[in-house]
Amino acid sequence: MLRARADVTTCKLGSRVLTRFAPSPTGYLHLGHVVNAIYVWGVARALGGRVLLRIEDHDRIRCRPEYDEALLEDLDWLGFVPDVAPGGRKSLRQSDDSEPYERAVDDLRRTATVYACDCSRKDIGGEHYFGRCRTRGLDERPDRGLRVAIPPGIERFDDLLLGSQEQTPASQCGDLLLRDRDGNWTYQFAVAVDDYGQAVNLVIRGADLLSSTGRQIRLARMLGRVEMPLFLHHPLIEKKPGEKLSKSDRDTGVRDLRRLGLAPAEVIGRAAAAVGLVETMRPIEAASVAELFR
Numbered sequence: 001m002l003r004a005r006a007d008v009t010t011c012k013l014g015s016r017v018l019t020r021f022a023p024s025p026t027g028y029l030h031l032g033h034v035v036n037a038i039y040v041w042g043v044a045r046a047l048g049g050r051v052l053l054r055i056e057d058h059d060r061i062r063c064r065p066e067y068d069e070a071l072l073e074d075l076d077w078l079g080f081v082p083d084v085a086p087g088g089r090k091s092l093r094q095s096d097d098s099e100p101y102e103r104a105v106d107d108l109r110r111t112a113t114v115y116a117c118d119c120s121r122k123d124i125g126g127e128h129y130f131g132r133c134r135t136r137g138l139d140e141r142p143d144r145g146l147r148v149a150i151p152p153g154i155e156r157f158d159d160l161l162l163g164s165q166e167q168t169p170a171s172q173c174g175d176l177l178l179r180d181r182d183g184n185w186t187y188q189f190a191v192a193v194d195d196y197g198q199a200v201n202l203v204i205r206g207a208d209l210l211s212s213t214g215r216q217i218r219l220a221r222m223l224g225r226v227e228m229p230l231f232l233h234h235p236l237i238e239k240k241p242g243e244k245l246s247k248s249d250r251d252t253g254v255r256d257l258r259r260l261g262l263a264p265a266e267v268i269g270r271a272a273a274a275v276g277l278v279e280t281m282r283p284i285e286a287a288s289v290a291e292l293f294r
Helices: 031-046 065-078 099-111 187-197 207-222 254-259 264-274 286-292
Strands: 018-021 050-055 091-093 114-117 145-148 155-159 163-167 176-179 202-206 230-234 238-240
Touching: 018 031, 018 202, 031 050, 031 065, 031 202, 031 230, 031 254, 031 264, 031 286, 050 065, 065 254, 065 264, 099 114, 099 176, 099 187, 155 207, 155 230, 163 207, 176 187, 187 207, 202 207, 207 230, 254 264, 264 286
Parallel strands: 018 050, 050 091, 202 230
Antiparallel strands: 114 145, 145 176, 155 163
16 A cells, blocks of 8 residues: 655645545545545645635536535535635536636647547557547547647656656657547546646645646646646555445445444544554544644
């Protein structure tokens, strides 16, 4: 398991910290989401910073209103309260406004190669896109994807938990998909646009997303962001080595644990113990998670 407790004394942002809790409404919250909430609210509060709630519903096929409603209810039940977001709102949804993404694509066109792509997952055969459509000159249509050419180079960043990191986005993933063939903005693109536009300067998420960081930094640079956010990638709860929890795991769902009669503090304590933030399971109130990082 990764080292669990972050040394937030190395964070130079102080009370300027703005981080985000960013679930996708494609299923119900489970203990893995609670772990993320512990880190997000705990580190933010330990630094005197703020938390933005962002609903990442860019995938309009898999996202469902009942999941959206349930995650807000479960979050409130647990006691994790977001701060006021830009515009006076406590939460933002990616589906509220597509203009930031359209504008970002226009910005990329000025300095990079943006092109239509009709490749399927089967055509690509893995994570790395080999640039098949870059020179084909395909017309941009709603049923075709949209990609941006990623230039070679190294992205270096410091993780508050894992230390110095180095990634090469062009060799890792190739040209990035901005919009898929169903018309959905992709996770990598939407996150880079949102974190930049919403002035998020501390990104706290699970270690399974560590490999995404270099490409998101590269996208942010291409969009004109000068000062990059700090990052913290925390350990995950694993059912067995190498297998993380999913939203289909009924034994770890927040709703299921509620039905079993567990109190919010017991659910939070169970999540904290599962990733080594406490040695033995004990009730932990949402309002006191900052004490785990001070």
